[in-house]
Amino acid sequence: MSDGLNDARAMRVAEIMSDFRNLQHYLVQLRATPTAEEYYLEGYSLLRQCTAEAQTILQTPFSSNSGGATGEPERERQQLRAIITDAAVRRFQCQRAYLRAHAGLRWMNSRNSILRGQKPNASHLSALQQIDAILRSELLATSDAYVENTLRAQDTAQGKWLNEDPSLAQIQQVLMSRS
Template sequence: MSDGLNPLREARVAELLSDFRTLQFYIAAAPTSPGNPDEYYTEGWAALRQCALDGQHILNCAADISIPCASGPGPDEQAKAELKQVLLDAYARRHEGQKIYLRQAAAQRWVGWRETVVVNGGGGGGQGMVEVDGQLRVELANITDEAVYAELQANDINMGRWIDEDPSLREVQRWIRSRRQC
């Protein structure tokens, strides 16, 4: 017997894919090379390049196209099983995209801070640069799976989205680990 929630599952998948598409647009639009070639190997620019690579990787990873087994008979139960599988894929991609986007944003703030230090006479190796680099490291360290998951969940709740069958953080992390070999 069908639970009647497949339309909600379909809508949730569409929301997640739309969010992921928006994140991919922002990830692809971020700069990856500085105007000054001497800054190419600095921490922030290296982080921006890694974010671009990670964004491309998550986009290129194939979806799980195996056909899941339904827990009951009938086409509605099969659709439910397939929608749950697609929901995990879309949710995990959005999660990873958000994590990449937040890392990119931190690195872009670093670019601005670095420019401010240079304009104010901090030079290339002064204490100001050390502090800017340290701040970047702190920000990047705070972008954890737990923090991203909680932020996305809170945003979904605030937007009134249906989250009853969203995957757990553990399921998302398992999906991400399985895609690292893609």
Template sequence: MADGLNEYRTARVAELLSEFRTLQYYIAAAPCNPPDMDDYYTEGWAALRQCAIDGQHILNCGADVTVPRTTGGPEEQAKAELKQVHLDAYARRHEGQKIYLRQAAAQRWIEWREQILMGGRPNSDNEAQLRSCDQQLRAELASITDEAIYSELQASDFALGRWTDEDPSLRAVQRWVRSRRR
């Protein structure tokens, strides 16, 4: 029997896709290559290139369009399809947010590194500071976990008064992501 919530489901999917699209713009706009190619293999620039690759992958991976056939009529079939699209959009937004946060950490690393180098090049005088900068980047990247992102996005949705009654669980999001890495 139809539950009358398909309008809410449709609006939720639209919100999620809109946020994902915005994240994709930010991801695509981030630099991937350093001005000085001697810095190409440094940790921050390598992280930015990986983010660009991940961003392109999450954009290009196909949606799961295998929706089971329901017996409740067109409304129930629409509900099943919307739930499938909801998971897809929710997981893409989640992954986009993770990529965006990783890019932001790498861009902070670039700023810190530039402050340390002050227009110069790495040398024995700034080696310890640069190593500390790299360690800070590693710590920031390690703190960008699925659990933290899921909680952050959930809190944001709640604060914005969005309909979240049928948002997928973190486990469902993680399963979706794993299925796209094959």
């Protein structure tokens, strides 16, 4: 028997997918134009990686063994729960890529501010090493738990229904099964 929460589940799917779409829109708009000498620097490589991750997430097919909606409330409940999990995993992946890309953009802007259109030279070395270290530190701080906490805090602040959102452990399990 259905528990009467299918409307709440459907609303949750729409909320998660809206967040996912917004994150994808941001990631697709990333533009960095490094010179040939800068192309393989850590920050620029990171930005390309985040863009590629966003494309991979979009290309990952939805796989559900719950079948199509047939008007049966229990089957609809199962299908909606599967969609919530899939959408939450994709949103998690996009949020992680977004946070990493944002760190890369800060690195790029700091680098441009330090260089001010000049070629890197010995006078820039210390400052450039410092921003490289900051980037690495930010990336280390962007753990799965941190990513999940940013999403959960945002959803909680907006008063969203989170009863059937997957836990971080469930998200990690789905991600491991896809790799």
